[in-house]
Amino acid sequence: MANILLVEDNESLRLAYSNFLSQEGHQVFTASNVDDALAYLASSTPNIILLDMLLPKKNGLDLLKEYDVINTHPDVKVVAFSNYTEIQVQTEAQRLGASLYLTKSLTDPKELVDTINQLLTKE
């Protein structure tokens, strides 16, 4: 049971992820862009941020920079989550504090749930 912020611009994916994660007992908050996410983060601290890298206007990397995961929120686990598979982006995300990088198209619900559970267990 964890608080998860899902930042995803695609409505269907948002619906799918929030649905099965909720079914797994997690509290899921959704945001469709970086600004909404930051607005939520200003008042709440989730256990996990499921962050899409490719977002309109500001992207996932921008959020990592602004939210400053490494220095300000080291307890928040960020799962970088994208179809944008370039290694440079993955590396950059991990450098900015992402715990994991998953390719959306290669990850099914079960895998995601397992991954999140593993992250929570580590904690």
Add this chain to the structure above:
Amino acid sequence: MQQFLMSPAMALGLILVCATWFIYFSGYRYGRHLLLIVGVVSLLVISWLLGIHFLHIDMSVQRLVAPSNAPFFLNLAYLFVTGYIIQILYYWLPRTKLLVNICLAVILSIALLSMFGHVYTLDGINQEALLLPMPFAAILSYFFLILAIFIHTNRMERFYLNGQIVLSFVTLFLAIAGANVVVYFNLNHAVGAGNSIYETQQLLLDTYNVNFYLNGAQTAVQAYQETGDLQYITAYKNSAQLYRQTIVALEQSVADNPSVSGMQRTASSISELGNKTLNLMNSVITQKQSKQLAPHTLLDEQVDTNMQQLFDQSKTLSSLYASQLDNFTYREYSGGRGIVLGVSITSTLSLLLIIFTPLFIRQTIQRLSLAEGKLRISNRSLAEEKTRAEAVLASIGDGLFAVDIHGVISVFNKAAEELTGLQRKLVLGKQYSEVLRFKTAVDFTARALQNSESHLTHNAVLERAHGQAVDVQISASPVHAKDGPVIGAIVVFRDRSSEQALETAKDDFVSLASHQLRTPATATKQFLAMFLQGYAGHIDDKQRFFLQQAYDNNEIGIKIVEDLLNITRFESDKLKLVKERIELGTFLDQSVSQHKALAEQGKQEIQIISPKKRIFIETDINLLSMAVDNLITNALKYSNQGNTITIKLSDGGHPAIAVHDEGIGMREEDIPKIFGRFTRLEDPRKEYVSGTGIGLYLVKKIVKKMHATIKVESEYGKGSTFTLIFKEVE
């Protein structure tokens, strides 16, 4: 006039002219045969003319009369004129009219001069014959003919005609000069002989007159003796007077001809005897007047004796004259023959030359015209070829220039002008490196000239005349001579900007489309998985089966989109090789971890064998992982359940990653096919394996880009090994 028209010379001349004309118009169709006939006829005519000419003068000389201005010579002149005019007309009429007219006028006047010259010359044998207008006229007209040819023929014809004309001219000149020398000497000879004949005849007459007058004087004296009539005294005195005049003239003539031996002496004795006889006759008359003497006295007897002696002496002189006259006559006759010979040779040569030179010239011109025609045709086809080649070059949309072996520009087409902004006339003949600025790592033109590579294509930046830069694709090829050596290079370049824009648009489209496709496919995957993984409540087996089918097909779709994206990225120039130092052990661990899920599905195991030593390579990590991922995915796909995939890292001289599977393997003949685009081997055993046929094609491209190599070993039914071999990093 009738005599002129009926003249066989004229008739034959006309036949000759007609035949010549026919030969021209028949275009030498009857060739050599007809020409031969005409030649033989000409020879006959000339021989005949020569014979008549000779005979005519010979007879004139023998009869000691000057040859008459017979119509024969008029005919001869007319023959020349007619033949000449026809030939000249035929040859020169199609050319400049003015010149033809001038030629004709000259020839006509020369012909008239020739006729009158003949008449004048043969009116009597004299030194004016040296003028011989006919041969001179021939030379003069020939000169005009040459002039006409020189004006009207081109350099080539002139070159060929020169030899022939000069030869003919020299021959004619020598013949005429020689003939004139012969005529000159013979004429002097004949004229001298003629004068001698005349003088000898005068001497003979004088000798007879001396006897005649003395006889007259004797008869008068005898009559006076018998009759005593004084009128006989007057008759005697007249005869004596005539005798004295004659004997003075005789003595003078003989004195003028000292060459005749014995004549001087004989004439002197005649004169002495005559004077003695006249003195005796005077004594007889004196005795009669004094009546001292009777008729038939001693004195009479003495007169008779003297007269007899005088007569004998005169006979001697006459016989001397006669022998001299024969000699002179023969000399004049032979001189006359010499003249005839000279004139005849000249006339003959002139005639031959006049008749045949145009024939030869005509032939030469025809031959030359033919050659010129052929040349013109080949020139025209060459020009056409050149025009066509130029048109082809000009029409090429790509810029094109050609350089010789020294790098000097010899061809520069319109597109090149447009692309470079340089004018053709300004670059032709200049070094390409001085005027054309292509920014490339390698000077492809120089390489082509060195023949180091036969055909090179590369992207370059062309700096235009006004400073603007344009992306071009440049391709340089050496130009080889027939026998092999490089004689230049040809360079084609084209503006890539529009092509590039199109390429970018295509890439952008594919990229965008793939991205856009991937998101719904991902969403579909999630929802289908939610069904399959129980997030959507219970489903029965049938439902599960169908949903699994949908899920699997969606997976294929995702894979295709993935591959398309990769290939687009790879084929576009956007993909820049970002080299970094990669430790292969760590890299492989990460790669394998990404495939664990797939391996677990097939209950397969991925095993990594690596040496203790850390192995580094320097390359683009994206490309490397793309290649290794593809190889691992393939190994998993084409292996059976429970198989082990072995990834062996080694450093036997070069760092290498070998991905080995125990799967279905490949037939040897199939191995070369596997790196083709969209290639999938037909294998009934693995029908169910999904794939796009892009994977290994991509791997091959990546390997080339990384300057690595890939080795394939496979045994049908036993498995395959794909080995990536890299350059070592120090």
